[in-house]
Amino acid sequence: MTFSCIICFPLLGALILGILALNESSTDRSQSGTAIAGTIGTLALVGAFIAALVSFFQLMHGEPTIDQTLFTWIALADLKIDFALRLDHLSGIFSLVITGVGALIHLFSVGYMKNDATPFRYFAYLNLFCFMMLVLVLGSSLPVVFLGWEGVGLCSYLLIAYWFQDPSKAMAGQKAFIMNRIGDVGFLLGAFLLFKIFGTFELAGIQEQATSISGPIVTAAALLLFIACTGKSAQFPLFTWLPDAMAGPTPVSALIHAATMVTSGIYLMARLSNVFLASPIAMATVALVGFLTAVIAATAALAQNDIKKVLAYSTVSQLGLMFMACGVGAFDAAVFHVVTHAFFKALMFLGAGSVIHAMHEEQDITRMGGLKAKLPITFATFAAGWLAIIGMPPFAGFFSKDEILWKLVSSQYGGWLYWSGGAVVAALTAIYMTRLFILTFLGKTRAEKKTFSSAHEGPWTMALPLLLLAILSTIGGFLGVPHSSWIEHWLSLPSAGSVLSGNLEWVLMAVSTVVGIGFAFYGYSRVKTGPEKSNSGFLKNAWGIDTFYTNGVVVWISRSAQSLDRFFEEAVLSRFVNGMGTLAQVSGGAFRTLSSGSLQSYSLIFALALAVVLGVVGYGWIK
Amino acid sequence: MQFHPWMLLSVGTAMFFIGLIGVVVRRNLLVILMCIELMLNAGNICFVAFSRMHQNLNGDLVAVFVMTVAAAESAVGLGLIIALYRTLKTVESEKLQLLRD
Amino acid sequence: MNAEIIAFIALSTIALVSALLVVLRENPVGSAFSLILSFFAVAGLYALVGAHFVAALQILVYTGAIMVLFVFVVMLLNADKPVLDFLKTSKWIKMTGAAAGIILLIVTGIALQPARTIQATGPWSTEQLIASGGHTRVLSLSMFSDHLFAFELTSFLLLAAIVATIALAKRRRS
Numbered sequence A: 001m002t003f004s005c006i007i008c009f010p011l012l013g014a015l016i017l018g019i020l021a022l023n024e025s026s027t028d029r030s031q032s033g034t035a036i037a038g039t040i041g042t043l044a045l046v047g048a049f050i051a052a053l054v055s056f057f058q059l060m061h062g063e064p065t066i067d068q069t070l071f072t073w074i075a076l077a078d079l080k081i082d083f084a085l086r087l088d089h090l091s092g093i094f095s096l097v098i099t100g101v102g103a104l105i106h107l108f109s110v111g112y113m114k115n116d117a118t119p120f121r122y123f124a125y126l127n128l129f130c131f132m133m134l135v136l137v138l139g140s141s142l143p144v145v146f147l148g149w150e151g152v153g154l155c156s157y158l159l160i161a162y163w164f165q166d167p168s169k170a171m172a173g174q175k176a177f178i179m180n181r182i183g184d185v186g187f188l189l190g191a192f193l194l195f196k197i198f199g200t201f202e203l204a205g206i207q208e209q210a211t212s213i214s215g216p217i218v219t220a221a222a223l224l225l226f227i228a229c230t231g232k233s234a235q236f237p238l239f240t241w242l243p244d245a246m247a248g249p250t251p252v253s254a255l256i257h258a259a260t261m262v263t264s265g266i267y268l269m270a271r272l273s274n275v276f277l278a279s280p281i282a283m284a285t286v287a288l289v290g291f292l293t294a295v296i297a298a299t300a301a302l303a304q305n306d307i308k309k310v311l312a313y314s315t316v317s318q319l320g321l322m323f324m325a326c327g328v329g330a331f332d333a334a335v336f337h338v339v340t341h342a343f344f345k346a347l348m349f350l351g352a353g354s355v356i357h358a359m360h361e362e363q364d365i366t367r368m369g370g371l372k373a374k375l376p377i378t379f380a381t382f383a384a385g386w387l388a389i390i391g392m393p394p395f396a397g398f399f400s401k402d403e404i405l406w407k408l409v410s411s412q413y414g415g416w417l418y419w420s421g422g423a424v425v426a427a428l429t430a431i432y433m434t435r436l437f438i439l440t441f442l443g444k445t446r447a448e449k450k451t452f453s454s455a456h457e458g459p460w461t462m463a464l465p466l467l468l469l470a471i472l473s474t475i476g477g478f479l480g481v482p483h484s485s486w487i488e489h490w491l492s493l494p495s496a497g498s499v500l501s502g503n504l505e506w507v508l509m510a511v512s513t514v515v516g517i518g519f520a521f522y523g524y525s526r527v528k529t530g531p532e533k534s535n536s537g538f539l540k541n542a543w544g545i546d547t548f549y550t551n552g553v554v555v556w557i558s559r560s561a562q563s564l565d566r567f568f569e570e571a572v573l574s575r576f577v578n579g580m581g582t583l584a585q586v587s588g589g590a591f592r593t594l595s596s597g598s599l600q601s602y603s604l605i606f607a608l609a610l611a612v613v614l615g616v617v618g619y620g621w622i623k
Numbered sequence B: 001m002q003f004h005p006w007m008l009l010s011v012g013t014a015m016f017f018i019g020l021i022g023v024v025v026r027r028n029l030l031v032i033l034m035c036i037e038l039m040l041n042a043g044n045i046c047f048v049a050f051s052r053m054h055q056n057l058n059g060d061l062v063a064v065f066v067m068t069v070a071a072a073e074s075a076v077g078l079g080l081i082i083a084l085y086r087t088l089k090t091v092e093s094e095k096l097q098l099l100r101d
Numbered sequence C: 001m002n003a004e005i006i007a008f009i010a011l012s013t014i015a016l017v018s019a020l021l022v023v024l025r026e027n028p029v030g031s032a033f034s035l036i037l038s039f040f041a042v043a044g045l046y047a048l049v050g051a052h053f054v055a056a057l058q059i060l061v062y063t064g065a066i067m068v069l070f071v072f073v074v075m076l077l078n079a080d081k082p083v084l085d086f087l088k089t090s091k092w093i094k095m096t097g098a099a100a101g102i103i104l105l106i107v108t109g110i111a112l113q114p115a116r117t118i119q120a121t122g123p124w125s126t127e128q129l130i131a132s133g134g135h136t137r138v139l140s141l142s143m144f145s146d147h148l149f150a151f152e153l154t155s156f157l158l159l160a161a162i163v164a165t166i167a168l169a170k171r172r173r174s
Helices: A002-021 A032-060 A089-112 A119-138 A142-160 A167-198 A203-212 A216-232 A241-247 A250-259 A261-271 A273-277 A280-302 A307-327 A331-358 A376-390 A396-410 A416-441 A449-453 A460-480 A486-491 A503-527 A545-592 A599-622 B005-025 B029-054 B058-088 C003-024 C028-049 C052-076 C091-111 C113-117 C126-131 C135-145 C148-169
Strands: A066-075 A080-087
Touching: A002 A032, A002 A066, A002 A080, A002 A119, A032 A066, A032 A089, A032 A119, A066 A142, A080 A089, A080 A119, A080 A142, A089 A119, A089 A250, A089 A261, A089 A331, A089 A460, A089 A486, A119 A142, A119 A250, A119 A261, A142 A167, A142 A203, A142 A216, A142 A241, A142 A250, A142 A261, A167 A203, A167 A216, A167 A241, A203 A273, A216 A261, A216 A273, A216 A280, A241 A250, A241 A307, A250 A261, A250 A307, A250 A331, A261 A273, A261 A307, A261 A331, A273 A280, A280 A307, A280 A416, A307 A331, A307 A396, A307 A416, A331 A376, A331 A396, A331 A460, A331 A486, A376 A396, A376 A416, A376 A460, A376 A503, A396 A416, A396 A460, A396 A503, A416 A503, A460 A486, A599 B005, A599 B029, A599 C091, B005 B029, B005 C003, B005 C028, B005 C091, B029 B058, B029 C003, B029 C028, B029 C052, B058 C052, B058 C135, B058 C148, C003 C028, C028 C052, C052 C135, C091 C113, C135 C148
Parallel strands: none
Antiparallel strands: A066 A080
């Protein structure tokens, strides 16, 4: 019973808020709406978090899984798909992260969206998103997971295009949705292929059977599923929607595009880890794509001037790192990094939101600076997030990132090449994050006097989540200390074996700490005197990939649609349809001459008909 | 050559088709009615021929009844033409196109 | 070549030629009179084959009643003026009609060939008819016993026709 509360509370919240949102209008701005809507939404998520915690404790006390079948969804001849939920160790972790971080972000939104015109709609969408995400991680079979998969894509679109009156924001939402959709094709095809191979949609069943099979068909299924992950988790080549998605409200970016939706890809890979382990080609592809994405995004983050865009590219880069870990079979490490990344990235997004709120919607970091004195809480918490992401011990990011780097070198699929790739990404991360931190908070301010002097911290609803997430970013890493890692023991996902001795790990950790500090200093030295004079356009545009899509692919598609319209629709179809009409008219006119009203022609027709009948009868009779 | 009923049959057939052509070709309503009578008469001839062929009296009997019906029908038809004449003031079939589109 | 055949040829020629004249004459009165001639010839044909009752009825009913009625109506409606309506009929209708008729005639002629060999023997051959008291006697006996119902119905039909005609042709009191 408690188990299904996890998903029921957000669903209920979404329904109630949605109904209340129906009589909102986007022009009537009343202040109290946000408080009521925010309370309902946050309470729903808090309730879900408590339910998740209770169920998690049940698991900790020895039950391996909690299953619940809610109803039979599809019942055809041989096929029976139930809407069934399953809480096991992996989904327990994910559901705690989703509900916990989600609750904090709901609370933050109460303060951030105080002046918004349609708060009920906002919180309804947020709750709906949490519901869909929970369905995704708790689903016990691929169709249920797909339901959640599609649902989070939908909610992402709804929330990115929240201020849809602005056409560019609406376009950003559309872009996100379409790119997600491309990935969804991969999901469906992969699911069908898995069904063909294994005969079941149940995740547990697939995972069991996949240990004993291999071959090109499994590779194909794994690659198709990876395409789905590419779309949802913003990897190359389907990553250009994530920077554009920053058009949505900042808490949305924190929740969806840092902590939860974009990690669905990692979840899927961890769930079906045996399928991937059965295909070395797929593993290598995953690692390579992850590395490529991480590098592209990290170099792009170096050249961004919008605070949210830096964080967006940073998310893409970190996800690339997580996929590299999956690519060498270190699924436990990837999930661990998901958890810590949720903590510090959500923290930094919320911190950015606090900054934007204080600076009256200013998002350009070249016009910030010196905010340390004005926004002390934001400064301190953002610093915690910064230290976590660059890998400074003992913050959370240190443990998880180093776990990934260790696995990159020590796994049987990995090697020193992989490790150096990961190290490059870590170095770049240190540079751009330090640059962001310094340009935003330190030094002399470059903002307008009026804006700067009126900057102040937000209300407690914004400060409390920041503090809680900062605490988690600081101590969260101890979930996974090497050689006594609770989280790895807890997850026990199938993974590749290790080929190097464990002591090397400590050495590498020290190396990466030094590397992190060193490159952070380098980043500091670059922007000590202020922002760079000009940024390379190539890097700023993420290596021109997005421009290629817009000017190449999209234009090509719309041109071919236009020519299809001209050469097929107009020339053939319209003529055909209009021809039918003309045919009816002409034949009607022809038949109309028969009813001339003239006795003569009538009797002629009688005579002719008689001739025909007699002819037929006579013919038959003669024969 | 011996007389055989089929000769009578062919006479009847020929007369029938003459009447049919007449109905199609002529435009005077009264002449059209006369051609209809011709067709009925031709049918009578055929019945009598059949009666002779089968050495039966059924054909003759039918011919009697057909004659009666033809009389009734021509009476009614002429009554119709008279009634029509009052509206049309003519008996040309061309003028009888009130049902035209 | 006996008298029967000669009579038959003569009578049938008269019948067919006058039927043709009905169609081809311009004057409606001329058509009517050709039709009367045709009817007379047909009566002769009936008598030739031994259907005397039918022959008598033909003259009495067809020529005596129907054609008289026709001539009355022609005169009543002043329709006796010759009308060159042949010229006005469309050429196409004339040609199609003629062609259809001829073709039908040929086809029917061919179709009727098997009739040449029917040699059914029924109860009423000509000799038996004469032996039983003549065609009239036999036919009327049959009509008034086996087919009495049809006879009575026919009289009702005639009554209905009379009523209908009177209702149709009556001058309206305006």
